[in-house]
Amino acid sequence: MIKLGCDESLPNNWRWVEANDVMDVRDGTHDSPKAVDEGIPLVTSKNLVGGKVDFSTCNLISMEDHEAISKRSSVDDGDILYAMIGTIGNPVIVEKSREFSIKNVALFKFTKGTEVYNRYIYHFLNSNLAIRQFQSNSRGGTQKFVSLGNIRSLQIPLPPLDEQKRIAAILDKADAIRRKRQQAIQLADDFLRSVFLDMFGDPVTNPKSFPRGTIRDFVETVNYGSSGKASETEGEYPMLRMGNITYEGGWDFTNLKYIDLSANDKPKYLTQKGDLLFNRTNSKELVGKTAVFEEDEPMAIAGYLIRVRPNEHGNNYYISGYLNSYHGKQTLLNMCKSIVGMANINAQELQDIKILLPSIELQNEYEKIVRATKSKLKSFDKSAEWLDDNFNSLSQKAFAGEL
Known part of the structure; x- marks a missing residue:
């Protein structure tokens, strides 16, 4: 160590x-x-x-x-x-x-x-x-x-033990303030899962009698990411890797790497707003992490990700909502194949996943609710950054014996 x-x-x-x-x-x-x-x-x-x-x-x-x-x-x-x-x-x-x-x-x-x-x-x-x-x-x-x-x-x-308790009490209070935003995100995730079930029903019992099909019915194009070597500091485009997608279906843009792409490679490996990204290789518990890319500026995708663009019948927010639901997570866990400690779900298997086929109008309504909910959360971002910086500074002083 x-x-x-x-x-x-x-x-x-x-x-x-x-x-x-x-x-x-x-x-x-x-x-x-x-x-x-x-x-x-x-x-x-x-x-x-x-x-x-x-x-x-x-x-x-x-x-x-x-x-x-x-x-x-x-x-x-x-x-x-x-x-x-x-x-x-x-x-x-x-x-x-x-x-x-x-x-x-x-x-x-x-x-x-x-x-x-x-x-x-x-x-x-x-x-x-x-x-x-x-x-x-x-x-x-x-x-x-x-x-x-x-x-x-x-x-x-x-x-000494008494000093440990004093420091912990100070950090507890500071952390409680910082976690209010995290609780807001969790509440938003719970709300959206509830909305998904309310709008589309249980995928198993299908109480709203939607037609049944597969994700393939909603797909226009599917692409794997680039196997090119990314740099820690140099490159025109940030490169999204498996760690940038959270298990809950969000984004973590810390620890990005960078890459240059040729004119021929840009259409294959760059994201655009509304793309669905799927983590095809990871541990068995984490394979299948899915999120919709919502940034204005394009980013490149690494080889362990799949980029999905929908046809006129599908909406990526609906597909992501299903894959991040409890039923979707269990489906992914049960279907992935383990290879030397890693698990994999390829592009064909992803498209073969069974899914209900509601109307595009209903899917679009779900997207509006998702986007409106996430828009409200953005107001927390600047205050959250300030709170994180202050908490980290307090923590650093605490463990140096300077509180």
Whole structure:
């Protein structure tokens, strides 16, 4: 583990420690238990969202498999979960309302009488100091992961317990203000899922008696992205990769790379407003991430993405709404093929996905609601950036012993 910051001076009563010296740090199962219709949730990296565990998209496993996993990695109230693969991080303090098992997730356990406070560790795991350590030691090409060994050797600046609690209380208050926007986004996502079901009904029972077909019925063109090498700093166009699409169907434009395209390649690899982008290769839990591109300026797409443009019968907001629904996510999870730890859904398989075929007029009405909802959220963007900058500055001072 690269020991970033460990030569930095700390207040006299602080000390640098490795995570596993002051906590019991474990990981979940390395196996792939068989999914069952009724059973115990298996929480993976994708289920750590906004400081909570999202059980709605978990696979279920048998009680026998759960008990076998729990012998090694039982999860209790107050423990911290940390994603080890894909989008590394997203720590969650467990508030255990039900039994569950973990996979691709690190587990920080806190014993009675411990010298560390879980909320202090939670905020540290979200800090730039911790993130830089993990980024320096993460491995993998298209699918990043951090090993249990690196998590165990994470370097933590540790003050006395009372000071940990004081710092955590300050950061809790600052974080609560910052999270109001995240809650607004979650509420908007929940609202749009409700609108989708209200307008189009359950895809299984089809209560509105729409014709049934496949995504192919709505498609004009489908293109794979470029396999060209992108640069960290140089290139005419930003290049969208799998990490730029969020699991919920949004966009994260941090960590962009750049590429130049020839005149012949521009029509094949550039996006335009309204394109649907589909992540065709990723971990099994994350393959199939889908979002509609809404930016005014074009961007290039990498080879792990598929660009879909609809015909006169289809609307990409409707297709995206379905693929990001609970039923759509389960369909993608059940159909993807794993190849050496990665999963894949190709362009033909994407187009073969079964879908209801409502009228284009109804699809367009859904688009209007989606766009209006997202437009309202944009008013939060500038204040959110200011809040993030201030919180990060406060966090940096906190873990340097300057609060």
